[in-house]
Amino acid sequence: MILSAYTPSTGLQFVEHKPWITLDLGAWGILKAEYFLGLDGLSMPLVGLAVFVMLIATISSWTTVKDTKGYFILLLVLNAAIIGSFTALDFLLFYLFFEFMLLPMFFLIALWGGPRREYASIKFFLYTLFGSILILIVMIGLYISVHDPSESGRLVHTFNVMHMSDSTNFISGSILDPNSPWRIGIYNARQWAFLLLFIGFAIKLPAVPLHTWLPDAHVEAPTAISVVLAALLLKIGGYGLGRIVFPIFPDGAVHFGWFVGLVGVISIIYGGLNATSSKDLKRLIAYSSVSHMGFVLLGFASLTTEGIAGGIYQMFSHGIITSMLFLLAGVIYDRTSDRTISNYSGLSAKMPIYTAMVLVAFFASMGLPGFSGFIAEIMVFLGAFKSSSVQGPVTEILAVISTLGLIIGATYYLWTLQRMFFGPFNLKGNVAIEQVYDLTRREYIMLLPLAVATLFFGVYPQPLIGIIDPFAKHFAEFVLRTGQSLTLNP
């Protein structure tokens, strides 16, 4: 419904703007936090993705038997928090939704997860909470440093992200003011703030070396929760970079762009290598997520229209593909309670349609032309190669190295295909032959829409690009120009 009413342009749409907390602090000014929601080219695809994936996740939870009521309550709370964080334009409100995802997710993993669920859920919780504390530090600093220009007379401290993104709204003399002389070590306050925020969101994304919670959480989480975790929660990290980190600290983005790009490339390569050596199918997919989210970082770091559009496209396409991958891993796990790759071979003989679905998902994830992953990655590469020619921070060498990621991706997917699905039919471990049967009707309903979506957006990307492009163009220009002007005239 929202999709049909959305018109591509740079501005915000469906804005909902209501006062929430307005606190008069006497001589110190006024604290203002608002209930401020809106959609633009960055959030629109992600909200669309969230609705779609949550629907699929619900279908996949159909067979949940234990405490069904509690499970769906938590799933719905999670759903609300995810859509909330994709639409919030007030930092406090965003933070609120961001934190509010933690508890339902914690309980969903800890109560309905696999054998090592306690360890995994607490690790997930602590990592993410640590990240959000870093975000909180910067949020408080920003709120103290930024005033609302639309209010004249009184000093109004605001959490509005739109106001924070305008460097003229910083109160002169405050710590995060671009002219502030404050520094610790070699960086000034704004650069520190950028780094803290970046680390906070990089944990969520997750980028190497802060990714270690992800494989554990994925392996232990039930299928539907893995899907939500990979397809949506990781995107909040990328979304936070695009919504908060880069626009508010464009100077940091220009200064540390190479670093962000480097982390992205390391994630691509390291995630890929780890995936290659994974023995568990779900762990393989989890590491492939790390690798793919590296492309998002690289795309954003390039600060070019192509790169940023590619990054957003990658988030959307990864959301679809990875949902499909986790659902497929769930299909085999439902039947045999075993995900060890080496325990299977020649599955194509017994499960032809399943194998076809796996082929689609693997090829899409590999970035084969015709699937949405290809479009996303090619745009990221274009952006990364072009970056240095527009004084962007990413060098060609990084871009060249990142293309290796495609080869590694092909390696682990093709190798897995060969080991699990082709060759003579054989099962090892405690798997009985009668447990292996092809897809059921419910599984068709989950998998087919995803397969169609990834094909559709691979063959005809224009509807999505039309939404993203105006935003990406505006965003790239804004960040690059403001960032450079702030760096040159501090």
Place this chain on the structure above:
Amino acid sequence: MTELSVSLEEITKGINSFIPELILSLGIMLLILLGLFKRISPSFLTLATLIISLLSAVFIVANWSVVAVPVRIFNGFLRADDFSSYLKVLFDISCAFTILMTWRRQDQQLRLSEYYTVILAVLLGAHLLSMSMNLIMVFISLELISIGSYILAGVSFSRKGSEGSFKYFLFGSTASAIMLYGFSFLYGFTGTLDFSSAAFANELVENHSRLLFVASLMALAGFFYKIAAAPLHLWSPDVYEAAPFPIIAFFSVVPKLAGIAILTRFTLALNAFGQTTNDWQFVLSLVAILSLTVGNFSALGQKNPKRLMAYSSIAQSGFLMVGIIAFVPQGIHYMLFYASVYMFANFLVFNYLQYFDSVGMETLPSFSGAGKTLVWPMILTLVGLITLTGLPPTSGFTAKLFIFSSLWESYQLTGKAILLWLLVFGLLNTVVSLFYYLSIPYYAFIKGGEKDIKTNNLTFENLFGAVLVVAILLLFFNPELLMGWINKINFVL
């Protein structure tokens, strides 16, 4: 003769802003008298105490306009202002909560009337301490709290209770002695007992003696002891373990906040508008960092919910101190907000811990599987624990956000590195605290196990818990409700 009439006149002038304390004093006498009658039912005593504490709160709120302009009463010994009045309302409400918690176990409590009398005496001490402006008055009211607390700590009349009570007594009297020693030096240096007077401040500014610093530190030590700030926190886990639940809840709020109140006043006096050579901001920050770290890390390994909450309250003292340390008026407002939220959350948790204890869940492992049968109590406890951690959507988050923003502000003004460290430590400790605050729900929901407990959702505990949860959530979604009131508090020494 004229001198007498002058002091009589002074007293009658002051009486007007002293009504809540008079109510409490009369209430104490009334309860002692009621205790003489054998045939009085426990419920009557409970009700009487409840009414007395609420009456005091109602009087303060009704007479709010009287304290809008601060008055010094009784020859400047006390100061009735809106800062102390706000805290006094908090004390009274906490006392009422304590009595409500006691109501569930009033039949097991021996010597009920004395028990209530002592609670009211401690409450009176807290009232007086929050108003004190004079070193003698500070000592008297602090001792009123302390002696009452020693008795209350042993009120379960068990071996463990007497041990805890005695420990408390030994530690407490040493701390009081040290504080008194510091006071006597301060008196010797300044020649005045009124720590808000100009003479006191002048001496602090002009005298650069190291001894003055040591003396002030000794005086502060007494307050640090009262609020259980590290390194003077050692008594609290033992005392908490020995005392009954309503008393722990009471200890963790009323004496602590009274200590925070006098700490606020006294450090502001010591600071002398920032003109002293001694950096009190640094000292307090150090104590706060220590409390946060020691409290949180010691709590990690605890298996007894009482000890766990004791360490949690040590850490919470650190957070409360952050509001004072900022040394900006806003910080003190935020500290009051934090204190109010802390009160609600603490009573919520203790209310349920008492309930869980009564059904035989005395250690953390015994909570295993309780999440399946005691669904609502566990969920409401979870809300309380999240509030103490400071996660949204609870007002614990709002409170933490507020006090840390005042710290940021203070850092921006002064640029002292210690404040940044405090900020970093405070926030990192939030992550640590999550670990143990979640341990109760962790055992209850995640660890498997069967509990054979008859459940009834319509108990008094659930009603009380639900009311507190509503208050906590309301303050999150609409902090103006309270901040609007707190912001009018005009804090001038």
